[in-house]
Amino acid sequence: MPVLVQLFLSFFKVGLFTFGGGYAMIPLIEREIIQARGWLTLEQFIDVIAIAEMTPGPVAVNSATLVGFRTGGFWGSVVATAGVVAPSAIVVTALAAAMRRMKSVPWMDSFFRGVRPAVVSLIAYAGLSVARSAVASPESLAILVITLALLVKCKVHPILLVVLSAIAGALLF
């Protein structure tokens, strides 16, 4: 099988079988890309995760682009990225269309009324998890507290806060 087809299929599998996204994808990438294909060594993969964390966008998309580029050049990065988002594009678009039609089902309203407060909890928990691993010094704690105050009290736009925190990090660390 040509390497481009293999890249697409392997990343399609990664996209299809990971629920919850983010770091849930890492074990599957490890199995599909490192063990089954040998496209990366484990050490390279750890670097890929580090780079993916430092660059914008979902970690899974970053990893796919990077592994695709190293394995198959420009077109490798295109097919790997397309592969990892294709399951989302198909399944989620179908789901969105189905939801539009199911709007009149009364228990769906009840269902989502119950889901919403639980989603708020998931977001809070995600924030606490990031905080636990990101706060390693008094300086990083100060960045967290100041960012939170600027966001909640002064309504500063999140994107501006990301830019400011990057500058603060470059100066402090």
Add this chain to the structure above:
Amino acid sequence: MSYKCSLGRMFGVFFKVGLFTFGGGYAMVPIIRGEMVDRHHWVTDDEFLDALALAQGSPGPVAVNTSILIGHKIAGYAGSAAALAGTVLPSFLVILAIAGVFDKMREARLAEAAFAGVRPAVAALVLGAAWSLGSGCLRTSRNAVVAVSAFAAVAFLKIHPAVVLLLAGLGTAAWEGLSSRRAKRGGS
């Protein structure tokens, strides 16, 4: 069907979201909410929470799924496509740009320092998003009970988030179904 905005404009806003989200997943929540709910009023907080719940229960990256769902809500199938392209393209282009110098990136002290500043800020942004979504959504005591139980289930019992959302939804649907039946019986 008339839409709330042009596809090009939507693509631009989602591109911005993709460009400034570090870490994916819930790190994207504050940026998407800032743009889609607060700034452009394309979706409400409730619609946003529904999209997040569906994104969590679907295959693929949560951030990508959320964008597709919100894009569909704004402008149908074309909206999904514009949102998907806008969200994925920044990370694709940035990785492509640095792929050649990838091995030197590891030693990029400045990038590492900047990122060490971004991470606590991302934590603050996500906590802030939870705070403002919660102050709208958790006003009733029933919602507060659901939220606290869901938090305990994920944080302490380590139950998968998608399962927690499913249980919260089914539990509430059953509760409301039973109480409306009881109300009808009481009324007749």
